[in-house]
Structures are given as C-alpha cells and as structure tokens.
Amino acid sequence: MLPTAVIERAQQEMLEWGDSGMSVMEMSHRGKDYMSIAQSAEANLREVMGIPDNYKVLFLQGGASSQFAMVPMNLLQGKSGADYLNTGMWSKKAVAEAKRYCDVNVAADTSEGGFCSVPTQESLKLNADAAYVHYTPNETIGGVEFDYVPETGDVPLVADMSSTILSRPMDVSKYGVIYAGAQKNIGPAGLTIAIVREDLIGNAMENTPVMFNYETHAKSDSMYNTPPTYSWYMAGLVFEWIKEQGGLAAMGEINQRKANKIYELIDSSDFYGNPVDKNGRSWMNVPFTLADAELDGAFLAGAAERGLVTLKGHRSVGGMRASIYNAMPESGVDTLVEFMKEFEQQNG
Amino acid sequence: MLPTAVIERAQQEMLEWGDSGMSVMEMSHRGKDYMSIAQSAEANLREVMGIPDNYKVLFLQGGASSQFAMVPMNLLQGKSGADYLNTGMWSKKAVAEAKRYCDVNVAADTSEGGFCSVPTQESLKLNADAAYVHYTPNETIGGVEFDYVPETGDVPLVADMSSTILSRPMDVSKYGVIYAGAQKNIGPAGLTIAIVREDLIGNAMENTPVMFNYETHAKSDSMYNTPPTYSWYMAGLVFEWIKEQGGLAAMGEINQRKANKIYELIDSSDFYGNPVDKNGRSWMNVPFTLADAELDGAFLAGAAERGLVTLKGHRSVGGMRASIYNAMPESGVDTLVEFMKEFEQQNG
Secondary structure (H helix, E strand, O other): OOOOHHHHHHHHOOOOHHHHHHOOOOOOOOOHHHHHHHHHHHHHHHHHHOOOEEEEEEEEHHHHHHHHHHHHHHHHOOEEEEEEOOOOOHHHHHHHHHHOOOOOEEEEEEOOOOOOOOOOOOHHHOOOOOOOOOEEEEEEEEEEEEOOOOOOOOOOOOEEEOOOOOOOOOOOOOOOEEEEEEEOOOOHHHHOOEEEHHOOOOOOOOOHHHHHHHHHHOOOOOOOOOHHHHHHHHHHHHHHHHHHHHHHHHHHHHHHHHHHHHHHHHHHHEEEEEEOHHEOOOEEEEEEEOOOHHHHHHHHHHHHOOOOOOOOOOOOOOOOOEEEOOOOOOHHHHHHHHHHHHHOOOOO | OHHHHHHHHHHHHOOOOOOOOHHHHHHHOOOHHHHHHHHHHHHHHHHHOOOOOOOOOEEEHHHHHHHHHHHHHHHHOOEEEEEEEEOOOOHHHHHHHOOOOOEEEEEOOOOOOOOOOOOOOOOOOOOOOOOOOOOOOEOOOOEEEEOOOOOOOOOOOOEEEEOOOOOOOOOHOOOOEEEEEEEOOOOOOOOOOEEEEEEHOOOOOOOOOHHHHHHHHHHHOOOOOOHHHHHHHHHHHHHHHHHHHHHHHHHHHHHHHHHHHHHHHOOOOEEEEEEOOOHHHHEEEEEEOOHHHHHHOOOOOOOOHOOOOOOOOOOOOEEEEEEEOOOOOOOHHHHHHHHHHHHHHHOO
16 A cells, blocks of 8 residues: 555656656666656655664665575675574564575574564573574564564664564664565565665675675665666655655554554454454554454455455464555544444444 | 556556556555456567467566576576677676676677677587576667577577567577566566576576575466566556557567668768677667767757757767667657758758
8 A cells, every 4th residue: 555645646747757758667767867766765764764874775676585585695794693583474484595594593483372472582592693683573464563672782683674664763773784675664566675784784695696785786876787766766755755744753653543443442342353462463464353254254345345455364364454554544444443343233 | 768658558547457446556466456467467478479388477576687696596407607698788797697606608709899799600609518508689788689599409598688578579489588677678677577498497506595596486476475566567568558569570660660760871971870780780779979979968968959868878888879669659760860860961
C-alpha cells in the first residue's frame, strides 16, 4: 500500500516531470534532473531518520534476500562467525544464507514457543568475537516486534528493518547496518535501502560480486550502474509525505494508535485471539485467529466487501493478518475494527 | 525512452488496475491480479521472441552488472575457464568481473582499433573446453554491433543483449543465456531479464548467493522474493505494444530504416563522421563526430531546442551519440536528420 497522495502525485507527473520534457522513467540516471530527484530523496530520508554523517545511504536492488548474503560478505572482514537472533521466518532465512559464508551462533531462538515472544537482553548468548549481531526487529509473519534495541557493545548490530523502518523515531547510531526492502514502508518493490556505517565498508570477502560489495555503491553514490530509478523517485515522494505528516514522531503516534485499536479489540474478546506476548506485539502486522477457523472464509469475504483486502494470514501460520503499514490510514483500521465487532456479534 | 502509448496507459492505470481496487504498485506479488500481469508479460515476451519451451525466462534485479558475476557463477559448472569477446566498454566490464571467478580467454579483442569493428568468425580464438563464450552483440558506447551470431559448436553462447534485445527477430535457440537490463528496449530500470536454457540451470558455484543462483528464480517463477513488480508490469505493456506494431519483424524494419537515415547522411557528408566499419554499425546507437569539435556545444544546444536531448556522446569517446531504441519514433529520427543537415549548411 502507498499513500493515496503519493500515487496521485506520481500519476500527475507520469508523462512529464517538471518541465523536463520526459517521464522520470525515461530519464538518464546521470542526467541533471534525475540526479536532483535522487539526491533530494536521500536528503529527505537522512532528515526524517536523523541519519548521522558517518553513515552511507545506499539505494540498491535485490531485496532483503540479497542482504542476507551481502551482510556476511561485507561484514565478516576476516572473522569466522556472527551472532544471529532467530525470532521468526525472516530471521531463519537470514541464518540459512549466512551459514553458507560463516559460523552462525544462534544467540537467541524463540522457535520453540512458536515465535511468539521477544528474547530478553539478558537471555542473549552473544559472542564477543562475533563479526556482527544480526536481528529482525519486526517479523511480518509472526507479528513479533522487539520492544528494545539489543545492546551488543563493540560488535556492530545489523537489522533487517524491511517491515518497520520509518514506522517511528529510532536512533540510527546504535546500528552498524540497517537494511530494508522498499515494499512495506518505503515505496514500490524493486528498491532496497542499506544504511551502512562507513567504517564497515571496504573489506568485503574475496569472491563478493562487485554488485554485492557495499563499497561499489558507496563510492558511486549508488550510481555504479543504472539504479531502480522509478522506485527511488517514488520512495522520495514517500519521504516527502512523511515530512508532511509531521515526521517519524507523528508516524509513530499514529501507528501505535492504529495497532492498539486492533489489539484492544482482540484482548477484550473471546472470539479473536493473538498468540504474541504483549511486550512483543508488532505495530505493523497484527496476526489474529477466529475462535472457529471454519469462519475464516466468511470473515475474509465480509471484509473484502468493505474493501479490506489481503487479510489472509501467511500460509505457514493460517488465520488472519492485518498489515497496517504507514500508508494504511487510521480510518482503514477503524473500518476493520468495526467490521470485526460486527462479525463477532453475528457469529460469536 | 518509452513508447508514449505505454506511458499513457500506465498513467491511466496508475490509481487502479482493472477493478482490482488498487495500483499495480500496491499489489502483493503473489496475489491473483499481479500473477496474471506477470504471467501475461512472460507469455507475450515468449511469443514476441519465439522463445523455445526449454528456456526459462527469469525476471531479475541488479542489471547486466549483476549478470557479469551470475554468468560465471552459474555456468562454469566445474570448468576452469570461459571465452570472452572483447569489443567495447561493456565487454571489458564483463571480462573484469569474470576474471574474479575463472580463467578468461579473450578470444577476440578489437581494442587496438579503438573498438570500431566486429571480429570475424574465422578470427575467434575459441577454446573447445570453455564453459561458455560470452559476447556483447551491441556495444552502446562504441556503436558497434555484430552482424552475425558467433558459431560456438557445443559451447553455450552467452549474450549481453541489454541494448539490442527486441530490436529485430532473432533465433533464441542459438544461445545458452541471453540477458538484458530493461532500461533500453524493455521498460523502466530495475528489471533484468535472463533467458536461460534449462540444462544450464542447477549447478551454480558453492558460494553463489541464493539470489545469484538462476535455479532459485527458475524454480519459483521469479517469485522467490518480491520481484520488481512495477517494472515487470511496464515491461508487459511494452511487449504488448511491440505486438501491436507488428512484432519484431516490423520493429526490425523500422529500426534498420531509422539507422540507415542517419548513417546515409553521415556518409554523404564531410562534416559528420562515424568511425565504425560499415558491417559493424549499430542500429541502436549511432556515435558521430563533427568535423570541428568546437561546434559540439552549439550542435547540442540547437538540437535541444528541437526536443532532441541526450545526444552527448559518452565521456570516454566524446562527440555525439544518437540512441535510437525501439521507443524512438521514426519521426524523431527525421527531425534529427533534418537538424543535422541544417546545422551542416550553417556551419559546414
């Protein structure tokens, strides 16, 4: 989902951007017009997130799945292992790919409890010699979100923020690398953003493809080859939109309120359930079940009638999942909550 | 450049695709609507290019620069070396990346002549034990294009067709792998298409990132992770547009005519020059020089006044370059030729 205002602006600018005589899609990435679009997008992201000067912002391709390899390839820097916190499906994928390049120490694992909790800081079995610590602040499928930033001392912290970036204010300086596929909170698919502390750039493994080396992109302002120009432009529109909403502080307030409305209904009802520990509940993805799974089909059909779509839970967990990213307006959540109440009254 | 009809249709469909209730940019890549867009794009590409059933069509990210590593990583299959034809700037980049993974036998090299010719079949120093032969059918910067398909016997032929794919009919069955960044003749940047013979899939090098393994994408219909959905959709619109134009036979006739108009003017003039051997002249990129390089600025300014932009040659070769990809209408070439004549009359 994208903010309606953003899509409408993109539509207006589709045939001609400014007085450039062409569509953004047709611009050379090295031309003056596109460079201004690209640079202004980066400047706005830096402003919105408060990214310190000693971090590079890279506009990449390949999704978080590519970062699962790029992180070890770039950050091992001669060390033999890294720490991973395993808190859900995305962590698991990151671990599987990292194992192909290094020894993975699973420093926390919540799989036994069905990925329904966040490990405490005290429970983390961190290795002081690890090249880095990798975690997934928000797990989309389980709907589990860390309510704290792990403390890792001098070991760089790496976060797959695909589904939680830009959802609230955060302290970038606590991280070595933050990466995120664009398609949740940033813009259309096809763009991946990596925010990398400069001292971690420049020591990639020997066989790292040029395109998987952070240094390649850091040195060329992400213009080593043609970047995903249109997605980058759309991301820039989203960053402007966030500024207009009042920045991440405002987004955080709205997002917390949106999530609370759904969780409050779930907790006040015997008809709906959510298995996640209260302190680990995601603001972005709210999985929930109906007391009687046989009603799932009727629930989805009724929701679709009100324009509430893509509510079906991931095939691995079943049930429902409300993804309430930044672009979902509070009124959309209100419509969902109202429908859930009605459906419970009729079927509970 | 994209066909105007394609951009206009994209604009119309921007806010809502069909009666889906959402923009293509907002669709889940696994949803019914997006799957139909993706499958129909592939079907149309297969039809337009006549792609045999034993080839997979992969919709990837990362550009040709990523293929420079993916090709050796996937095709070496235990062999130690591969043959590369070095005919320009893009070949050189492919060679440099391949050298990091295998012994590169440069089977032809036209750099001494300034990359102004195409090596003959007889001159190729091919190695029968090579894992594959890689070449660049069209070099965008030099404006050099092969006028034949190299014969490589049982050794798979690999082609970087970024700047010539879809420009005319071709026999896909002569190739092991064809790859192309989308941004010349296919659609917006951010999409890379690889057409891979099935028997070449499944034996990638040990350290190949999952996302760099053709098998990952072949097995999942390019949906292993979120693909560049919007660029894929736009590519589909371009494939439909090509069908409406009469397919690749028609595109080839138009493209040859467009190129001939410019080359004829250059050859009939002492004012303009093109250094490329006649048999190796590109249909897609026509580099040319003015007799007096001091006039370059005035030429570019006059051209821009007529809406003829991005005519400046690559910084490595200077002069001018007319890129006349599929989306450049014949009338645009007529305008250019007319302006060139006038400019010569006034300044020659």
